[in-house]
Amino acid sequence: RKEVEQDPGPFNVPEGATVAFNCTYSNSASQSFFWYRQDCRKEPKLLMSVYSSGNEDGRFTAQLNRASQYISLLIRDSKLSDSATYLCVVNRSGNQFYFGTGTSLTVIP
Amino acid sequence: ETGVTQTPRHLVMGMTNKKSLKCEQHLGHNAMYWYKQSAKKPLELMFVYNFKEQTENNSVPSRFSPECPNSSHLFLHLHTLQPEDSALYLCASSQGGLWDIQYFGAGTRLSVL
Numbered sequence: 001r002k003e004v005e006q007d008p009g010p011f012n013v014p015e016g017a018t019v020a021f022n023c024t025y026s027n028s029a030s031q032s033f034f035w036y037r038q039d040c041r042k043e044p045k046l047l048m049s050v051y052s053s054g055n056e057d058g059r060f061t062a063q064l065n066r067a068s069q070y071i072s073l074l075i076r077d078s079k080l081s082d083s084a085t086y087l088c089v090v091n092r093s094g095n096q097f098y099f100g101t102g103t104s105l106t107v108i109p
Numbered sequence: 110e111t112g113v114t115q116t117p118r119h120l121v122m123g124m125t126n127k128k129s130l131k132c133e134q135h136l137g138h139n140a141m142y143w144y145k146q147s148a149k150k151p152l153e154l155m156f157v158y159n160f161k162e163q164t165e166n167n168s169v170p171s172r173f174s175p176e177c178p179n180s181s182h183l184f185l186h187l188h189t190l191q192p193e194d195s196a197l198y199l200c201a202s203s204q205g206g207l208w209d210i211q212y213f214g215a216g217t218r219l220s221v222l
Contacts, residue, residue, distance in 0.1 A: 002151075004151065008149075045213070093207075097142075098154075
């Protein structure tokens, strides 16, 4: 079983739409969680960390459900500039980071 | 500019060649990483160095040989690669710790002929 699983999409949504991505992880000992964003032919960059209490940054909201071992990312009022691949990342301990395959989002005018 | 610089950006090599990838970070971080990113696959962690000491080697074939002379520089030496090794190789650095944020370089796109 993969450490981290994501629906690869693609998700094609109109501007202004709300879109949600989910990610599941297999190891219950995982301790920290992140969403990274990767633009086409660019390197991944941190979008937000995902804390147990959930966190919000502008139009982006991340939630963690430890009991069900999943992480979610909600994007409200989608912009064209949100088009990218969103990577779910889990850290089990120390420097052991596990990445999902990514979910592709295209926001359409 | 993320503070992590990788060279070269593109590399084409034959299966009998020897080449090296270089990564340099200007962030004062203690940990450095090599990842492989292939199409339709998740980033695969290859090697991790903490304070110049290798702490992870995820069953990477010996034709990939890392070197970390100091906490700012990381190399990946390549020798007798296979066509399936063609991929984007990403270097990252981080300060260390559970809620570590990794900063990635732009990557080296490698093609093995």
